[in-house]
Amino acid sequence: MTSIDPLFARANLVRSHAIGNRSADPLPRLLAQLVARAGSPTMIERATSRPWASALFEGRRHVIRLKLEGSDAAARQIRFIDGLEDAEWTLPDHFVADICVDALGEEADRSWIDLSALTIRDW
Numbered sequence: 001m002t003s004i005d006p007l008f009a010r011a012n013l014v015r016s017h018a019i020g021n022r023s024a025d026p027l028p029r030l031l032a033q034l035v036a037r038a039g040s041p042t043m044i045e046r047a048t049s050r051p052w053a054s055a056l057f058e059g060r061r062h063v064i065r066l067k068l069e070g071s072d073a074a075a076r077q078i079r080f081i082d083g084l085e086d087a088e089w090t091l092p093d094h095f096v097a098d099i100c101v102d103a104l105g106e107e108a109d110r111s112w113i114d115l116s117a118l119t120i121r122d123w
Helices: 027-038 073-081
Strands: 042-053 058-069 094-106 110-121
Touching (some): 027 073, 073 094, 073 110
Antiparallel strands (some): 058 110
16 A cells, blocks of 8 residues: 655655655765766766665665766776775765666767666665
């Protein structure tokens, strides 16, 4: 059986501040740090975030596609991936429990990276 929360409207799906008694979605800050790590010019082609929970933890599951452009896109893609799992992320009230590369691709002067991340609410 499911219930509907009237405070959680469609317009509130991606916001960087708390909604009601929920904690803020860490996705906007995570995206900013990923783009900074990738270097410029980088575009966020797709980013989704949905609630996630286990018996002991709650958080959010994120799926992200970054598009790196420029003549050095392939080299920046390699630098981005190197050490990604060990990188430190600064997210208020959350921490990155898992982040991984799902797929990579290259075109003429472009590269793309598909990522999955799990952020856990820090009690």
